[in-house]
Amino acid sequence: MSFDKRLLDIVACPLCKGKLVLVTKENGSQLVCKFDRLAFDIKDGIPVLLESEATKLSLDEVERFS
Numbered sequence: 171m172s173f174d175k176r177l178l179d180i181v182a183c184p185l186c187k188g189k190l191v192l193v194t195k196e197n198g199s200q201l202v203c204k205f206d207r208l209a210f211d212i213k214d215g216i217p218v219l220l221e222s223e224a225t226k227l228s229l230d231e232v233e234r235f236s
């Protein structure tokens with residue numbers, strides 16, 4: 171199931187409440203908060219917006235998404 175891009179207008183980072191960027195990879199999509207440098211998984215089309223479940227990103231990775 172693919173992520174509905176319209177959800178991007180609704181979802182926000184659970185930490186800073188900022189906008190999230192949709193990043194599509196070979197193994198699925200993630201929502202990235204560039205401010206907190208966190209990547210949130212999308213499972214079955216539903217973003218998992220939990221800090222404990224998020225992946226920490228390096229500065230290099232974040233810049234690639236800009």
Ligand SMILES: [Zn+2]
Pocket residue numbers: 183184185186187188203204205206
């Ligand atoms: Zn954030």
